[in-house]
Every structure is written in C-alpha cells, then in structure tokens.
Amino acid sequence: MTRYNSLLDACGDTPLVGLPRLSPAPNVRLWAKLEDRNPTGSVKDRPALFMIRTAEAEGRLRPGDTILEPTSGNTGIALAMVAKLRGYRLVCVMPENTSVERRQLLQMYGAEIISSPAAGGSNQAVAVAKQLAEEHPDWVMLFQYGNQANADAHYQTTGPELLRDLPGLTHFVGGLGTTGTLMGTGRYLREKAPDVEVIAAEPRYGELVYGLRNLDEGYVPELYDASVLTRRFSVGTRDALLRTRQLVEVEGLFAGPSTGAVLHAALAVGHEVRKAGGDADIAFIVADAGWKYLSTGAYAGTLAEAEERLDGQLWA
Amino acid sequence: MAIEVRIPTILRTHTGGAKTVEGTGDTLDDLFRDIDSRHPGLRGRLVTEDGGLHRFVNVYVNDEDVRFTGSLETKLADGDSVTILPAVAGGALGFAAAAAIGHHRAADAAVPADSPGTTTR
Numbered sequence: 078m079t080r081y082n083s084l085l086d087a088c089g090d091t092p093l094v095g096l097p098r099l100s101p102a103p104n105v106r107l108w109a110k111l112e113d114r115n116p117t118g119s120v121k122d123r124p125a126l127f128m129i130r131t132a133e134a135e136g137r138l139r140p141g142d143t144i145l146e147p148t149s150g151n152t153g154i155a156l157a158m159v160a161k162l163r164g165y166r167l168v169c170v171m172p173e174n175t176s177v178e179r180r181q182l183l184q185m186y187g188a189e190i191i192s193s194p195a196a197g198g199s200n201q202a203v204a205v206a207k208q209l210a211e212e213h214p215d216w217v218m219l220f221q222y223g224n225q226a227n228a229d230a231h232y233q234t235t236g237p238e239l240l241r242d243l244p245g246l247t248h249f250v251g252g253l254g255t256t257g258t259l260m261g262t263g264r265y266l267r268e269k270a271p272d273v274e275v276i277a278a279e280p281r282y283g284e285l286v287y288g289l290r291n292l293d294e295g296y297v298p299e300l301y302d303a304s305v306l307t308r309r310f311s312v313g314t315r316d317a318l319l320r321t322r323q324l325v326e327v328e329g330l331f332a333g334p335s336t337g338a339v340l341h342a343a344l345a346v347g348h349e350v351r352k353a354g355g356d357a358d359i360a361f362i363v364a365d366a367g368w369k370y371l372s373t374g375a376y377a378g379t380l381a382e383a384e385e386r387l388d389g390q391l392w393a
Numbered sequence: 394m395a396i397e398v399r400i401p402t403i404l405r406t407h408t409g410g411a412k413t414v415e416g417t418g419d420t421l422d423d424l425f426r427d428i429d430s431r432h433p434g435l436r437g438r439l440v441t442e443d444g445g446l447h448r449f450v451n452v453y454v455n456d457e458d459v460r461f462t463g464s465l466e467t468k469l470a471d472g473d474s475v476t477i478l479p480a481v482a483g484g485a486l487g488f489a490a491a492a493a494i495g496h497h498r499a500a501d502a503a504v505p506a507d508s509p510g511t512t513t514r
Binding site: 277281291292293294295296297303306307308309310311312313 | 403438447448449450451453456457458460461462476478479480481
C-alpha cells in the first residue's frame, strides 16, 4: 500500500533495489535497502519513532514534555520531526562548529539548539547536555545508544521487510554506530533465517576522533551484543568515499559516505563468495542520501582531495 | 616476514611516537609478543591478565575485526596489515555523549580519567 494517513505512518517499508552493475557476478547479487526514503531522509526515523512511542507507552513522555539529546546527526533530525508531530519540545546540544545545513534542518523542524563551545568539541556538547539534564530533571533523554526501542524498531520492521522482499537472503550488511540497526535486524534474521550472515561495517575516521586520554574512556554501546554478528569490518575514509562515488557513477544511487563504507564491506564479502564459487544475495543498508554531505566536499575533486577534506570530520 | 601494525595516538608512548611498527608472528598473539620485545609495555595495554583482548581495544587484520576471526589466535601472513584502535561508537559526539552519560549514571563509581595506572598523552 502506498497511501498513508500521516507522515509518521509512512515510516519504513522502504524499497529494496538490485544493483546489477555493481554485483560481483550474476549469481552473487547486491541489494540496496533505501532508508533515505523515510520521512526525514534517513534510517533514523525508525528508531526515533519507536523510542518516542515506547517512552509514551511507558508513561515517561507526556504531551508538552521536553526531549533532550546531544546530537547533531540524523537522529536529531528524525527526533525533531516526530517531536513536532507528537507535540514535544526538542532541545539538541551541538558544538557551534557543526555544519550550517544540520542547524537549519533542525531549526526548520522546530528544534531548539543549544550550542556548546567549538574548542571542547563533542565532550563539551555532552558536558552542556549533562548540566542541562541536572538543571531540568523533568526533561527526557532518550539515549539512543542504550535504548532497547532503537534495536526493537529494526527487529519489528527492517528485519521482516528484508526477509519478505528477499526470502533467499544470505548476507545482511549494515553500518555500526549505535549498533541498533545491526542488533535489531540481525536478531530477527538469526531467528528466522539462522544461516544468514550478519556483517558490520564501522567507519574508521581520522586520528582526531580517537583522541582519548586513556583507553578506559573507550565506549561500547549498551545495545551491542557481538554474538549477533558474524563478521565486522573497519572501513577507512578513502574506501568509503571511493564506494560512495562508485555507487552514483555505476548505479545512479546518490548516498551518503557511510553507505560507501557499508558497500565496501558488502563487496568484500561478495567477491569472497564469487571466488569460492558460491551464490549469494547480499542486502545492505543505505542509511541516507548524499545531500547533507555536499558541503563536506565528499563528491568534488579527486578522491585524495575529498579524503583530505573529510579527515577529522564525522562522515557517518 | 613483516607485518605492519598501525598504532593509535594513545599508545604511541610505547613506540617513541611512531605511527606504525613492524613485527613478525604466525598468530596475532605471536605478533604482540614480538612487538612487545622492542616496545615494552605495549602488549600489556592490549591484552588483559587472563589473556583476552582489552574490552576497549579493537584490532583489525586487513580491516577485519579479529574478535570474529579467532581473536588472538587469528592467523597472520606476510604482508598483512594490522590496525589497533580504541573502541568508539557512532562518531565522536555519540561516543562521547554515551560515555559521559554512562559516567553520569554511575557517577559514584566513576574513576577519574587521570587516575594512577593509566597513561596520558
């Protein structure tokens, strides 16, 4: 059905599109799940909607309440849209050096933005959010990294959609951030089709991002359960950009850089299967389209130039 | 045979600031022991006392996470590339947010970042 009563009802049920030109062989096929076709243009609409609905059902959110989240990315934009339609106020804390597009998108949806100093980067945004949470104990932090409803969104929607559209699915590849997409979809697939491989592609950024003071500052999201995955790849900026460009050049699919990282892992697996003489139907997640990243320079000039521009930026 | 190992900023105190070092070994465990002979203390930052990988350390052989390929028993071959990274998730903002909220939640149990026994840059 393609008629919906409201925008929120149009969340999910995204197309699964074959990529015949990029597929390693006629019997080793790649399929792209177009999550950019969600209401705010990213896969994050699913968890945003589920996290808010769950908090409502549990009585943690009531009409007029304020939601607080330190985010500058797709989750913030998705939460802003859902909050607008469900009657909540959203406060996002983000570093003042975040891109103009993000800021405009959030403001357009009615979110309030509290800036934190650029100098302290993300840690400052978090410090400000923490302080705000202490000053306003009635504000609700959904905390996507530890919120089970994030993974449940994919267990209940993304997983069933994939198996419905591609019953012969052999491999599922997704990006690893909050881990919600892979945990939820992966658990569903493991239960219903135990032989399906669940493969994670995580972005590997410039050194700046890994600038912890000590190893104990490291973090593994509460949602993460390694037993759901069968393999996990780290994909560098150059490989992610190369695949992002290849996707638009060869298949006409304009995706964000994180999708390039996911495609890189999907192709690695696909070529392994081809060399071993096997068959495969490999589905991967297109988390969002490329629009929000045009100003990063990801799509302009040579690959080396784009790589340099993205060094130190968070491209996924 | 030589295997290149990429060292994250946080562990370069053990390598005299070098971003990459070379080592040999048939398995990751052999490699870490070999490197530790020239860069003392490095192995202790990666491997726990009971012989597993440190929880917040991720190690990749040719970009694949070794926790899914046999962990420290992962086989190595000449020309392989090993990358060591601290565990961060979902970009710096998400990671830092989650870590801070985690600490906030467990505020009474929180250990200062510069507590003894940890190395700072």
